Amino acid sequence: MISIIALGLLVIALVITVNAIVTGVFAARNGSALTLESSRRAALAVFPLLTGVLVCLLILLFTGRFEYAYVYQTTEVDMPFYLKVAALWGGQEGSLLFWCWLLSGFSFIALVRQWKRDRDLMPWVIVVTMFTLLFFLVLVLFFENPFNRYYITMDGQVMSALFSTGFTLLADPSNGMGLNPLLRHFGMVIHPPTLYLGFTGFVIPFAYAIASLIKGRTDDHWIRATRKWSLAAWLFLSAGLVLGSRWAYDVLGWGGYWGWDAVEISALMPWLTGTAYLHSMMMQEKRGLFKHWNIALIILTFCLVILGTFLTRSGLLSSVHAFSESAIGPAFFVFITIVFIASLVLLIWRWSSLGSAYPVKSFFSREGLFLFNNLLFVAIFLICLTGVLFPIFSELFTGQQVTVGPPFYRRSTGPLFGLLFLLMGIVPLSAWGTSTAKRLNSEIWKPAVVSLTFPLAAILLGVRQWGGALGIWLVGLVICVTLFDYARSVGVSARNNHEPWWKAFNRLTSRNRRRYGGYIIHLGIVLMGLGIIGIEFFQSETQATLAPEQSIDFAGYNLTYKGLSVQDNVEGREAARAYIDVSKGSRNLGTITPRHDFYYTAEQTVTLPGLRSTLKDDLYIILVDWMPISSDGATFKIFHNPLIKWLWIGSIVLMLGTLVAMWPDPERKTAALEVKAGV
């Protein structure tokens, strides 16, 4: 019954989406208000319809209807409630439906909020978002339907199908297979939806860009109207990436946070081009520059979002993240090709009318440095793309699949990330227009000299790797320049207005949220950089087999193995815990408990590292194995990860900064109210 309702709603949603597209195109061509209204209503109606479908699937998941293939594959009877919700995106079919739902929700919000202001663009915005939605709906309905059921045929075969095809019986399994134990982690529960929010969020700026191209509007309106969408999408994408790393760090137990896995990279690529876009859109808003570039970047970002979704699902790449191989690969390929070529043709068609306000004059002007920043982001993206596609192209050209691993990415992107950090330090002090290195130098030398204390301190503390010291200097430079510039502005403002510095600080920040939000984001990024430098350059590891009460000295700590407890049948698993006391000198620093769980139904072990995390360093201990019978010892792998905590702290700072930048400006708000009152 429920699945009939759900399927009915899905079909109606599909028909209405097609209707919205067709009427949208007509409304755009003949300008009839009535047709446009019909298109708008159709586009709005899709969201409640898909919400209904989603609720149906949730009901099936909660009530344990295991005759449904999707429910069987992602849940089991005694799974906690929040994991049953997470099962919604735990598999291929559900996550595609979830994608559709988010997409329809975003277009719903955009239509409600921006309808009056952007009426001329709206028909095409509807067409672009609904076309994207149509593609995903077709996938859900015809290729990866979450409402397939299991049937048993006359010869005893079990098959999954949408409807009974005569002479078959509905299967009725009493329990499902449950979510993969590795995914039963809070970070993993919210990582996919966060990432999807970031992915789908870029649809709106893309739709606006395409709408402006078609309408021939060459002003900056599409950028201004979708600035918050871009920022929000970027925020969610960043948060999704960080949550994924945190999950890897907490659960996968290889002592790292990022493995340069093909799927990780395919989520990083839209982040790179999206970040470039966030920077260059400021150039267009403030100075009318980089117009082609902005449209190209948003097209690229959107295509990479689709490519990322495609790479995860096509089975083209081998990766821990991949869903199963499926038939939807070619469909994705066709869709990306259509979107990319159509957008490119539009851009070329409008190329000549999208001129810059003035040419960029010198390398060391702010415009020139922003251009350089954009090129660096695109260069890093191209390196990532090369690496991801390397196996495919090498097979095409040489018949031999050749892959490149993490060392390739580290080596080739490392220097470019370093240059980006350097730019982050320089650009806030650069001047618009015609500028020179000399002029920039005169601004920058003071904070630059102060920042030298960072690497000096590091060297005094025993750092002997020039790469690490250089990285620490770059981090120091950005921090010094940012604080220097902030403090100078606050000082000037406090003196001019005769007010205490904290008042000036508040006023300045709220007046200029975008600038200072950006500064806070930069601080977040360099703090994250500090964590990455810590683990990339200074990580050390050891392994040891310890008898009870035996201890080992490692990285300045004294670790004593106190014992092991193995408990049977704790929530469907055998749970082993080792207890290790940590001390430094005579100070006792507490106990670390690495875990080793064995899930009975899944027949799988999950090794959870024990962690002692401080601002200075992390002790990260993995319980590798133990001898259950003689109980005379256990083997551990121990990592010392300096500074890694700053990666997580930095990411929180980054999110706060983005929120500051997104917060509505008080002046703008009043201006908008006046306009409303005037109308």
Added chain:
Amino acid sequence: MNANPAQSSTNSSKKKPFKVNKFLIGGIVLFAAVVLLVITSVKGNAQYYLTVAELMTGKAGSQGNARVSGVVLGDTIMYDQQTLELSFTVANIPGDNKEIEALGGLAQVLHDAAFDPNAERMQVIYRGVKPDLLKNEAQAIMTGKLGADGVFYADELLLKCPSRYEDSVPEQAQP
């Protein structure tokens, strides 16, 4: 790059083409640097994707690192927790996705290969933490080198358990 301020400010108003070239040259230099970076990084780090059969028959020659995919035979897994030396045997599976699909999907191929006495087999030695997903009929993707003794010494070990993700149908399905 632009050390003389006086010259640059006069140039900017008069000689426009020169300015365009300056950025073009800058762009080309950056592009060349990136290409160079990619090429030098690929050289040391390329891994040839091979099947067990291709590797064992020496089709690959002794060129650099190889990336091999095979099915794990559960009975052969041995782990020395003192030295963290992990040893197991993998059996050959086809490398081509289309071929795997034609044979009934990855889970089926892995299952069949594990029971096929004629499939080429290879011993693998890996030093490190035993991965959680290492078990019978899992797909192992290993990066490393084939030693002269016919044993594959892996530096990196990635495991996939298709049964958890693929269409596996309920076993005790009752009408």
